[in-house]
Amino acid sequence: MNYQINIKYGEIAYKHSLRFFILVILAIITGKFISISKDFSYLICFFLIATIGVAHGALDNLKGKKLLKIYKIKNISFFYLTYIALAIIVLMSWYKLPGLTLIIFLIIAAYHFGKEDTYFFLNPKNKFMKTWYGEGFSGFTLFLKGFLIIAAPLKFNYSETQYIFSMLTRDDGLMLFYLDILFYLSCLTYLFFLFTLETPNFPAATSIIFDFSSIILLNYFLSPLLAFTLYFCFLHSIRHSISLVLMIDKKNLRKGTVKFVKKALPLTLITAIIFVISVFFLTNYYEVNVSILRVIFIGLASLTFPHILLEYLLEKNEKRT
Secondary structure: OOHHHHHHHHHHHHHHHHHHHHHHHHHHHHHHHOOOOHHHHHHHHHHHHHHHHHHOOOOHHHHHHHHHHHOOOOOOHHHHHHHHHHHHHHHHHHHHOHHHHHHHHHHHHHHHHHHHOOHHHOOOOOOOOOOOOOOOOOHHHHHHHHOHHHHHHHHHOHHHHHHHHHHHHOOOOOOOOOOHHHHHHHHHHHHHHHHOOOOOOHHHHHHHHHHHHHHHHHHHHOOHHHHHHHHHHHHHHHHHHHHHHHHHOOOOHHHHHHHHHHHHHHHHHHHHHHHHHHHHHHOOOOOHHHHHHHHHHHHHHHHHHHHHHHHHHHHHHHHHO
């Protein structure tokens, strides 16, 4: 994303942070007065992630065409086969080494969340910026910022988070150490980003404060799965989708949104159908809620690895040209 788009994206993104903060407050208040069953909340989370959540990666096929053009590969089938193969490798790794695959997924996901939720206010000319593989703060700093998504539920809902992880690894005795140090380091990273803004930047500062507050409040008052779903769908996914809309049409946000929905709809529907079929298949071996948990997180992991690799290769090659 070039810096001109970055500026406009930042203006939109900080307003979205405010709207998301209001949504969080409303969700917390609603939860206090309206009680919903655990089964129903799992279904809601599954539906949201299978649609809104995965939609922000539904243009990977177009990005794949762009990457193939850079590598001078004409056959689009090469991209699809490679993407699917990587997803299958992740699924097989989760089956054979669930604990190790989960840890790797959490590390990569933390970096991904930190980078995608920060990129919109990073000025490439900022004197505090370092080079890791491209423009941005060091990878470790972004990892710490994104790790709050993982550390917060462990901090405030350790038992329920441990249960979710144990269902993903098929190991009821999975040992999860209490990550106080990384939790507080993640919190401090938000302050770091505030203090390293080169000039007074109200949109960026406001966005950082609202994002941090939203994540803490979500995980303090709501269940880990519901907190993650609201963050993933309505902050992370929509924010990333906004950047894609601007890339499609940076002059007219409404037209860009319509074009984005049309382009993203096919792969989003296909992914949602696969998720639903997977849940029905797994109910032969697990309870419905456990099946939903496994499809949500293992499914997201299988899509996240090729998605992040694609983003990395595109950025790396675009900086060379």
